[in-house]
Amino acid sequence: MEPAAALTRALRDLGEQHPLLVAIDGHSAAGKSTLAAEVASQIEAALIDGDDFYAGGTAALWDGMSPAEKAHHCIDWRRQRPLLEMLKAGETVSWHPYDWDVHDGRLAPRPRVCAPAPVIILEGVYSARPELADLMDLRVLYEAPPALRRQRWKAREGEGYFDDWTRRWSDAEDWYFNHVMPSHRFDLVLSAA
Numbered sequence: 001m002e003p004a005a006a007l008t009r010a011l012r013d014l015g016e017q018h019p020l021l022v023a024i025d026g027h028s029a030a031g032k033s034t035l036a037a038e039v040a041s042q043i044e045a046a047l048i049d050g051d052d053f054y055a056g057g058t059a060a061l062w063d064g065m066s067p068a069e070k071a072h073h074c075i076d077w078r079r080q081r082p083l084l085e086m087l088k089a090g091e092t093v094s095w096h097p098y099d100w101d102v103h104d105g106r107l108a109p110r111p112r113v114c115a116p117a118p119v120i121i122l123e124g125v126y127s128a129r130p131e132l133a134d135l136m137d138l139r140v141l142y143e144a145p146p147a148l149r150r151q152r153w154k155a156r157e158g159e160g161y162f163d164d165w166t167r168r169w170s171d172a173e174d175w176y177f178n179h180v181m182p183s184h185r186f187d188l189v190l191s192a193a
Contacts, residue, residue, distance in 0.1 A: 050124020052097030
């Protein structure tokens with residue numbers, strides 16, 4: 001079964017309880033955003049990009065951290081949690097996303113808004129983290145082979161960016177998926193290939 005169809009079926013199997021909060025987690029370039037958008041187009045779902053909550057920081061700061069520290073601090077789950085609680089209560093939320101255009105630690109001046117929906121999908125690496133587990137109705141791991149992820153990264157960002165990213169972040173993701181959120185801790189594991 002195709003991943004989007006399998007996820008849609010899993011959401012329908014959860015019944016009429018609304019809103020449903022879903023985390024789609026997985027390594028970078030696994031296809032999480034594409035999967036989330038495909039599912040959202042098939043059902044009434046709101047999407048939240050986990051990268052909006054990047055914690056910021058200099059390359060030197062991140063390079064001085066252990067893989068465990070990077071995994072814990074990369075995405076500011078403390079900003080995510082109250083928003084998810086409000087969405088779970090049926091409230092509209094807004095937040096200022098990390099400003100990737102200036103990429104100097106600032107948040108963008110224009111807020112994003114998410115209205116209540118029957119399904120809210122938080123997609124991104126670290127979205128299924130234990131600190132948010134009690135809010136999530138479904139935690140999904142979306143896997144893709146390393147060669148496919150590498151190919152997607154290079155096509156999207158270029159060879160040089162991929163090498164820099166790998167040096168700084170791949171060990172943090174590996175640590176997270178090996179120690180914090182191994183596959184058996186997810187409710188559903190889907191594969192891109």
